[in-house]
Amino acid sequence: MNFLNKLERKFGRYAISNISLMLIICYGFGYAIQFVNASFLNYLTLNPYLILHGQIWRLVTWILVPPSSFGIFTIISLYFYYWLGTTLERTWGTFRYNVFLLSGMLFTILGSFVLLAYCYLAFGTEIVMIGARAFFTEAVGSYFTLFSTYYVNLSIFLAFALTFPEMQVLLFFIIPVKIKWLGLFDAVITVYAFLTSGIAGKIIIGASLLNVVVFFFATRDMMRMSPKQIRRRQTFRQEVKKGTGVTRHKCAICGRTELDGNLEFRFCSKCDGNYEYCQDHLFTHEHVKHH
DSSP: OOHHHHHHHGGGGGGOOOOOHHHHHHHHHHHHHHEEEEOOGGGSSOOOHHHTTTTTTTHGGGSSSSOOSSSSHHHHHHHHHHHHHHHHHHHHHHHHHHHHHHHOOOOOHHHHHHHHHHHHHHHHHHHHHOOHHHIIIIIIOOOOOOOSSHHHHHHHHHHHHHOOOEEEEEETTTEEEHHHHHHHHHHHHHHHHHSSSSSSHHHHHHTTHHHHHHHHHHHHHTTSSSSHHHHHHHHHHHHHTTTOOOSSSSSSTTTGGGEEEEEEEOEEETSSOOOEOOOOOTTTTTOOOOO
């Protein structure tokens, strides 16, 4: 938390507000491309071999590749994830939510390069025989497509379940269930997939969800607070940052502060105690004497 606080003080002004909406808009572009020419999405996926050979746009464009085919349930899911993301942003603060989401994307990218390195170590002979380009685009190219926004969305949901475990949602719009049970269900499925997968699967799942693990250990103190306490803390920090609601000076006579105009304040050396006065009362007040 101290590390995050230092980062926020230094870089907080660069945080992107409503970043969840931007992610949904990226999906929208991806679905449009899928509708016009689905095969073009192959030029946007996260393939580290092709990135190292000049296709550096893939470092960003993989976010455009939608997590599933388009349908009515897709619209519902996207709205649900937008709601999850904006709620987390309001609760944690824009900067912390940015760090969480962008670190998940960064870990995903790093994970793809780890898988690339593993392939070179484990399948060096096959790569030489087949040719590196053919190997990484045909033989194992499908593995790299698994580095997708699916796990970005899953990380948002798991983080939400950790933050608001007692919140209740309607499963299938009918069955009331606490979010912690849905989160636990997804976590069990993910852990099972991790344990039963090969090395490639473990790298994909582990890297893509590493931000959830980092979040859990970095914000344990924050998680012990209720959502209302977290919001109050965030509101207080925003007020301090904006200079509203929290003042440093107050006149002992009229009660005015630096928010009431371009006033100057001074402490009176003749009063017994720390009494501060505005420019209008510094020389006209009655000195306070303790007998």
